[in-house]
Amino acid sequence: MANNIAKKASGGSMFHIGRMSTVDLGEETINTEEQDLVKLRPSEIPHNEKLLSLKYESLDYDNSENQLFLEEERRMSPMMSGNQSLVHLWPHRPPDRTHCLLHRRRGGVPGWKKYEAVKHYIDKFTEDGGLSVSLLLWAILNSAFVMVGAILVAFFEPIAAGSGIPQIKCYLNGVKIPRVVRLKTLLVKVCGVICSVAGGLAVGKEGPMIHSGAVVAAGVSQGRSTSLKKDFKIFEYFRRDTEKRDFVSAGAAAGVxxxxxxxxxxxxxxxxxGASFWNQMLTWRIFFASMISTFTLNFFMTIYKGKPGEFSNPGLINFGRFDSENVEYNLYEIPLFIVMGAIGGLLGALFNVLNYWLTIFRIRYLHRRCLQVMEAMLVAAVSAAVSFAMIYFSSDCQPFKKDSQEEYPLQLFCADGEYNAMATAFFNTPEKSVTSLFHSPPGTYNPPTLALFTLAYFLLAFWTYGLTVSAGVFIPSLLIGAAWGRLFGILLSLLFPSKNTIWADPGKYALMGAAAQLGGIVRxxxxxxxxxxxxTxxxxxxxxxxxxxxxxxxxxDYFIEGLYDVHIRLQSVPFLHSEAPATSHWLTAREVMSSPVTSFNKIEKVGTIVDVLSATSTNHNGFPVVVNSGTDNESGRLCGLILRSQLIVLLKHKVFVERMRSQQNRRRLQLKDFRDAYPRFPPIQSIHVSQDERECLMDLxxxxxxxxxxxxxETSLPRVFxxxxxxGLRHLMxxxxxxxVIGLVTRKDLARYHMGKHGLEEMDLAHA
Amino acid sequence: MANNIAKKASGGSMFHIGRMSTVDLGEETINTEEQDLVKLRPSEIPHNEKLLSLKYESLDYDNSENQLFLEEERRMSPMMSGNQSLVHLWPHRPPDRTHCLLHRRRGGVPGWKKYEAVKHYIDKFTEDGGLSVSLLLWAILNSAFVMVGAILVAFFEPIAAGSGIPQIKCYLNGVKIPRVVRLKTLLVKVCGVICSVAGGLAVGKEGPMIHSGAVVAAGVSQGRSTSLKKDFKIFEYFRRDTEKRDFVSAGAAAGVxxxxxxxxxxxxxxxxxGASFWNQMLTWRIFFASMISTFTLNFFMTIYKGKPGEFSNPGLINFGRFDSENVEYNLYEIPLFIVMGAIGGLLGALFNVLNYWLTIFRIRYLHRRCLQVMEAMLVAAVSAAVSFAMIYFSSDCQPFKKDSQEEYPLQLFCADGEYNAMATAFFNTPEKSVTSLFHSPPGTYNPPTLALFTLAYFLLAFWTYGLTVSAGVFIPSLLIGAAWGRLFGILLSLLFPSKNTIWADPGKYALMGAAAQLGGIVRxxxxxxxxxxxxTxxxxxxxxxxxxxxxxxxxxDYFIEGLYDVHIRLQSVPFLHSEAPATSHWLTAREVMSSPVTSFNKIEKVGTIVDVLSATSTNHNGFPVVVNSGTDNESGRLCGLILRSQLIVLLKHKVFVERMRSQQNRRRLQLKDFRDAYPRFPPIQSIHVSQDERECLMDLxxxxxxxxxxxxxETSLPRVFxxxxxxGLRHLMxxxxxxxVIGLVTRKDLARYHMGKHGLEEMDLAHA
Incomplete structure (x- = not known):
């Protein structure tokens, strides 16, 4: 039973990848399992991070230097220079235009339509006394936005949920997360994040932007879209995992x-x-991509803002400049900063622990799509209600100053000439609120306002992260941190009044608090x-x-790992950390490897190949090729490695020895044929092989x-690792x-080992 | 003959490593070669970058996981947590204190003693008309300082010459540059750089600081000094190449x-x-070291400046802040910046080409130490004369303003209430001059002054780099760039007057010019x-x-590689670039490897081992261990790898099978014994092995x-690479x-291949 549950828990996914299979199980299975789960006590809750999912494959980062490759390289040599310059300068404008576009739309909705309406009604009903209407209106508006976003994500592309950073992190680590860099994911992500931000959730749009950048980069580098069935016949050289992964790392950088x-x-x-496979050349290319990205954004932003040519908007977020007079800090503030860092670490760990339990709860009970959408709507409504209540009961009315930096100093329930500080914190876009907390003059916010705001936003944010909507955690973290950081600064100046003017500006502490909180969450x-x-x-x-x-x-780190790592672990992704677990030198490749290995002969019968590829129990992706002739002593010696994808293409083109002989002028297979099939190689079931053909031979x-x-x-685990x-290997013989060949080491065999509380621990492999 | 010259050229070194051996050749050889050289036409000048020196060894970055290692790890496992925290937090304060100390002394000499005296005499003699005395005084003072520095470097530690960055770059690449991280090198470097800066050469002290940081880190990590014969018995775990290299990378970062x-x-x-072997853990440690470094410096600087506790001096150089009002730039300035970048690239390439030819000249004709010292003194005298002449003939007298940022606005030949702009540029420390060029208000410098200054300083700087003194190229490059950048800005505002206030401040262009020039030189x-x-x-x-x-x-890059790479190439260091040359897939390990290989049996006669190690013709550092028993078929199979250093320690401790048997309670050899011998393993000649012992056996x-x-x-070169x-391998079987085992690939075998003008080229190996 426990095994059953464990499988289930790992199947119902955080990234919503395994959704289809869970649903396919049918109602019956789910009900049985749910009944089982109810009987479990909290201590028996299955720790699915002890499992490693087998559904994730590795990227083929290693180049297969077969004869085709060598021939192509020889052909390309004369025109090398031209090609190299192509490789040097990736065209990276598209991602930025997208970002640019997104921003305009996102910035627009919360600032204008909704708040306009709500403000109007509040102004109206404050006089009439019928506030419930405006609350309702607000909550419904928010829920409607969030519902659209959640439906998009839950029903069209579950992988677009969340910030996307854990998925990109896994991809850069070399794990092939299904559908993570597809066009559909991008579209759902973009629409989804607009809805979540417009729906007033405690979310940011920066994580999704990084994911979007990665998708655009992956798409541009391939020069075609399989979803749109459109092939531009360009960049065909980049159609392999190695190149694509490098592009994705550049795209993520451009997104940031x-x-x-x-x-x-x-x-x-x-x-x-994602620094798994890194070299100087890649750094320099990625740097170039990033530069062009911010440059393009800057250019369009200046046009959008009506000041063409003046570059002062390098990013979507602008936290505003700190004045050069106030940017001093003193030696005795250093311990204070360290204390703030510690607070951030503690609060971040608390955030992660709470979110961890919530995620386990969600995996177990909220696996149906409608439930997920409903939860998202509930969070939107509660967010609206909480902020409304906070604003209503807040008595923090500040006199309106002329030089105030607030773009929306909302009067709401305050007297004329004053504005509501709590409303400023809650009602603006989170980015604006962060800027306000950083730069507003001392006295703008009262300590109780900040304390309440911190508490409320902390709870909302941890509840929100992991919902079935596209949403990032950067901005909420910064906002929580800025709020308690400013509070920290104000309390300091209250405790040690007028001792030194260095305390005077709580904005500095808001910045440190924001850094501490975000650092505590993402590490x-x-x-x-x-x-x-x-x-800044x-x-x-x-x-x-x-x-x-x-x-x-x-x-x-003393309490729990970073939020992204928590979610990667919950998803049972075979993630390889930068180093093998300490003190694992006594484990050797013999113990780590999978065996026996299914291998092929250099010249193999088509029937055997088809049977092996069709075997659902193994589902291997790489097969050693061994010598089959000669004496007993020689037989079984390794002479190469062939991938499933290569075999599929060979079968599809029927590259059989007999056919090659009969048709002398038949076109030889080229690397292009493999590239054309990339990345969605057809399954073996779709390839028809007749009974006669089964008897043919294939020369691998x-x-x-x-x-x-x-x-x-005898090689030790750290050495193999x-x-x-x-x-960036996928198979190691x-x-x-x-x-x-006596065994094969793959990513799962290595990711299984990790340092637990009692030394080296081994995770189980789950097929779900 | 050509071969002879080539060897010579590679022996007389840029880094002054091979000095001893060249001198040992005796006068006769040198004279013959010089006569040969005279007959050569310029086109026949030997390109010694076609050679690869065999005198450089690799670092042993790969961990030898023998039984001793495994046993130690097993022992350490229980106390792992304590040790890990030790590894996490390297104590990195010492480098910073050193830097701090250096600065105070360096800042002091040029600012105070010398200029005081010269200014006094100039003021005096301007009235009397006897200026030649003050020029002489100045030149003699400078030459004296430089002489001391040059003697220190040439006679005590030639490796301390230059900036040290090429050497550190090689070390981080995995090349064991002899004596580069020794205490003596540090001392000579520190004293040498003080002398060069005080001697008024066109040099900076930043490169040497990076080298110093690396030396201090290497020293601290070992917990002992072999030069001082002092062993603190700490950090013994770090006594191997792997750890030391990681520390050196942190030290270099702390230096910057x-x-x-x-x-x-x-x-x-x-x-x-130096990103050869990099991982996330290392990044985070290096970041920590850097942070502590700047922090410590900041702390001591504030105390030094009398404002304890106010952190505003993060670095030794402070280029001053750009005011926040003037930091805008506009779209139409972008092409201008690109043009400046191109100018910087061209001037940088010119600088490198000139310095390249000069270096070849020096290698050939200036290999005697006294000549080197004399050249350094000559440069110092010429530098003094040039700046004196420039100041004397300069008519750029600027009115003295109260709010001027100049610390030393020298009046010199100007009327009262005015100061000499040329003198400001030449007479201040280079760092001060850069700051002045960045931040002085428009009109401080006349275009002719700047043009002349650029030309003079460019020539002086390219002549100076490569002298036998400790000196960096960062600051001179920045200064040249700032001068022509400012000139560029002034010319712009003259060409397009009052079109826009954005041209108004030439300081911005000075900054861009500085960046362009430095980028063009170091890339x-x-x-x-x-x-x-x-x-900034x-x-x-x-x-x-x-x-x-x-x-x-x-x-x-279109013309020539960066200055550091030029010098690395001239030095014939087997430097491995980040990728194998393109289109080298057709080369296989069989063609690349060295063979035949000297290998040992698992149980080998001591005599054989001593003979092999003593053979001067081979001088290998790693030996495959092969199976010697069994049938013919099995014999010669690889079963391990043993290093020369390990064999030396074994021989020293006489770990022979017979002795082990006879003395049952004999202490077994531990890893500690190997660490104690690190890094200066005794030569085989110093180990006495008696005739009886030669017949003993050693179990490897x-x-x-x-x-x-x-x-x-059949593995291709890029794959091996x-x-x-x-x-970070040293030997690949x-x-x-x-x-x-049929061959061995070492660093030289791989570094030999490079892309030349006619495709893949192969360099020769030089034993010099």
């Missing part, structure tokens, strides 16, 4: 670059979150420092920000990778001392 | 961080210049962008700086690396299909 106006931060984000350090420095346009605070982020990471020598990487069976990860 | 106040730039510098992009942004404290110019740096790199199984990485002989570089 456009979202925060942080090109260097974008490069570092790709590096920190990025280097890239986040640079992103925040670039987004201020280098002086770089040092304290680093300090705060490091403290937050150290404190937070020309197509296999003749020199796959191998390790001897290092080789596997450094080269384990051979004995006469070069006979 | 302290020099420019750029912690993120420091991390990126280590990444961009860094990502890290240099961040360093400049952090050093301004994010807005990040985008144009990137653009300028990229253009400079693209334009410059326990000490060898049982699972070295191997490749089959990728494996080699990604894992090539095996046939029954696992018999």
């Amino acid at each position: 670059s456009a979202a925060f106006g942080a090109p260097v931060g974008g490069v570092l984000f790709s590096l920190e979150e 990025m350090t280097l890239s986040l420092t640079v992103i925040l420095v670039e987004a 346009g201020n280098v002086t605070y770089g040092l304290p920000i680093m300090l705060v982020l490091m403290t937050a990471k150290i404190v937070g 020598q020309e197509f296999m990778n003749p020199t796959p990487y191998t390790v001897p069976e 290092k080789l596997f990860r450094a080269l 384990v051979v004995d001392d006469v070069n006979r | 961080s302290a020099a420019f106040g750029a912690p993120v730039g420091g991390v990126l510098f280590s990444l961009e210049e 860094m992009t990502l890290s240099l962008t961040v360093i400049l942004v952090e050093a 404290g301004n994010v807005t110019y990040g985008l144009p700086i990137m653009l300028v740096l990229m253009t400079a790199k693209i334009v410059g 199984q326990e000490f060898m690396n049982p699972t070295p990485y191997t490749v089959p002989e 990728k494996l080699f570089r990604a894992l 090539v095996v046939d299909d029954v696992n018999r």
Whole structure:
């Protein structure tokens, strides 16, 4: 039973990938399992992070240097220079235009239509006393927006849920997450995030933007769309996993670059979150892409804002500049920053733990799509109600100043000439609220307002993350942190009044709080420092920000890993961390590998190949090719590696020895044929092989990778791990001392081992 | 004959490594060769970059996982957590204190003693008309300083010459440059750079600072000094190449961080210049080190400046803040920036080409130490004379303003109430001059002054780089660039007067020019962008700086590689670039490898081992261990890899099978014994082995690396390259299909191939 539940838990997915299969199980199964679950006590709740899902495949990052490849390279050599310049300068404008477009639409909806209406009604009903109508109106409007977004995500493309960063992180790690870089995902993501932001949820649009950047990059690099059945016949060279992954890392960097106006931060984000296979050349290309991205955005933003040519909008978010007079900090503030970092780490860990339990609850009970949509609508309504209640009961009316930076200083329930501070925090777009918390002059917000706001937004944000909507966690985290950071600053100045003017501006503490909270939740350090420095346009605070982020990471890591890692673990993705678990040197390849291995002969019967590929129980993707002739001693020796996708293409084109002989002038298969089939190779079932053809032979020598990487069976786990990860392998052959294949190491075999509380632990493999 | 010359050219070194051996050749040889050289026409000048020196060894970055290692790890497992935290938080304060100390002394000498005296005499003699005395005084003072520095470098530690960045770059690439991270090198470097800066040469102190950081890190990580014969018995775990290299990368980052106040730039510098073996964990540690570095510096600087606690001095150089009002730029300035980038690329390429020829001249004719010292003194005297002449003939007298930022507005030959602009540019420390060019109000410098200054400083700088003194090229490049950049800005406002106020401030163009010039010379992009942004404290110019740096790199790369790479090539270092040359897939391991290979049996006679190690003709550092028993078929199969250093330790401790048997309670050898011998393993000649002992046997199984990485002989060069570089290997075994060793690939075998003008070219190996 426990196994059953575990499977279920892993199947009903956080990323909503396994949705179809769960539904296919039928009502009956689900009901039985639900009854089982009810009987479980909390302590018996299955920890599905002990499982590793088998449904994720690796990317083929390793180049298969078969004869076709060598021939093509020889052909290309004379025209190398032209091609290289193509590789150098990827055209990366498209992602940015998209971002640009998104922004305009997103910025528009919350700022104008909805609040206009609500404000009108509130103004009207404040006089009449019938406030319930405006609350209802507000809640319904929000829920309607969110419903559209949730339906889109739940019914059309579940992978578009959430921020997309965990998925991109997995992809960059080398895991093939199904449908993560498809056009449909992009469309749903874009529409979904507009709906969630317009629906007033506690979400940001930066994570989705990073995901969008990655999708656009993956699409552009392929020069075609399989969804639209349109092939532009360009960039055919890039049609393989290696190139596509490099493009995706550049796209993610361009996304960060456009979202925060942080090109260097974008490069570092790709590096920190996905630095599996990295080299100098890639850095330099990604940097170029990021630069063009922020440049293009800047250009269109200036046109949009009516000041063409003045570059001052490097990113969608602009947290505003800190004035150069106030950007000093003092030695005795350093301990305070460290304390803030620790608070951020604690709050972040709390956020992650709460969200972890909530996610497990969701996986178990909220696996039906309608339930998911309803939950999203409920959250939208509650968000509206909470903010309404907070604004209503808030007595924080501030006199309206002329030089105020508020774009929407809402009067609401305040007297004339005053505006409601709580409403400013709740009613504006989250980005505006963050800027307001950073830069508003001292006294703009009362401590109780900030405390209440922090509490309410914290609860809303942790409830919201993981909903079936497209939404990011960056901005909510920054907002929570800015609120308690400002509170921290105000309390400081109350505790030690007029001791020094350095306390005077709580905006500095708001910035540190924002950094601490975000760092505590996502645990990025280097890239986040640079992103925040670039987004605030201020280098002086770089040092304290680093300090705060490091403290937050150290404190937070003590309790639980970062939010993205939590979700990756819950999804049972075979994610390879940067190093093998410590003290695992005594484990050898022999213990780690999968065996026995299904291998093919150099010249193999078509029937055998079809049978092996059709076997659902194994479903292997790579097969060693071995020598079958010669003495006993020689037989079984490794001579190459062939992939399922290659075999499928060979079968499809019926590249059989007999046919090749009979038709002398038959066109030889080229790499182009493999590229055309990429990335959606047909399943073996769709390929018809007649009974006669089953008796034919296939010569694999020309197509296999003749020199796959191998390790001897005594190789230790860290050594295997290092080789596997450094080269981005998918299959690593384990051979004995006469070069006979005795096993195969794949990603799952390595990801299974991790450091638990009691030393090295091994996870089970789940087929769900 | 050509061969002879080539050897010579490679022996007389840029880094002054091979000095001793050249001198040992004796006068006779040198004279013959010089006569030969005279007959050569310019076109016949030997291109010694076609040679690859065999004197450089690789680092052992790959861990030898022998039984000792596994046992130690098993022992360490229970106390793992404590140790890990040790590994996490390297103590990195020492480098920063050193930097701090350096700065105070360096800042002091040029600012105070010398200029005081010269100014006094000039003031005096301007009235008397006897100016030649003051010129003489100045030139003698400068030459004296430089002489001390040059003698230190030439006679005590030639490796301390130059900026040290090429050497550190090689070290991070995995090349063991002799003596590069020794205490003596640090001392000579520090004293040398003080002398060069005080001697008024066109040099900076930032490169040496990066080298110093690396040395300090390497020293601290070892917990002992072999030079001082002091062992603190700490950090013994770090006594191997792998750990030391990681520390050196952190030290270099800390050096950048302290020099420019750029912690993120420091991390990126280590990444961009040395990203051979990189992982997330290392990034995060290096980031921590950089942060502590800039922090410590900041702390001591504030105390030094008398404002304890106010953190506003993140780096030694402070280029000053750009005011927030003037930091806008406009769309139509973008093409101008690109043009500036192109100019920078061209001038940088010119600089590199000139310096390249000069270096070849120096290698050939200036190989004697006294000549080198004399050249350095000559340069110092000429520098003094040139600046004196420029100041004397300059008529650029500017009225003295009260709010001027000049710390030393020298009156010199100007009327009262005015100061000499040329003198300001020449007489201040280069750092001050750069700041002045960036921030002085429009009209401070006349165009002719700037043009003359650019020309003079360009010539002086290219002559100076490569002298036998410790000196960096960062600041001179920035200064040249700032001068012509400012000139560019002034010319713009003259050409298009009062069209727009955006031209008004030439400081912006000075910054772009500085970036372009430095980028054109050293060809860094990502890290240099961040360093400049952090050093100027301004994010807005990040985008144009990137653009300028990229253009400079693209334009410059068209002509010649970066200055550091030029010097690495001239030094014939087997440097591995990030990727194998394109279109080299048809080369296989069989063609690339060295063979035959000297291998040992698992149980080998001591005499054989001593003989092999003593053989001067081969001088191998790694030996395959093969199976010697069994049938013919099995014999020769690879079963491990043992290093020369390991064999030396074994011989020293006389770990012979017979002795082990006779003394049952003899202490077994531990990893500690190997670590104690690190890094200066004694030469084989110093180990005495008696005739009886030669007949003993040694069991290598326990000490060898049982699972070295191997490749089959058909593996292509790029595949071998990728494996080699990604894992930081030193030896890669090539095996046939029954696992018999048929060859060995080392760094030289891979570095030999490079893309030349006519496709793939192969370099010769030089034993010099």
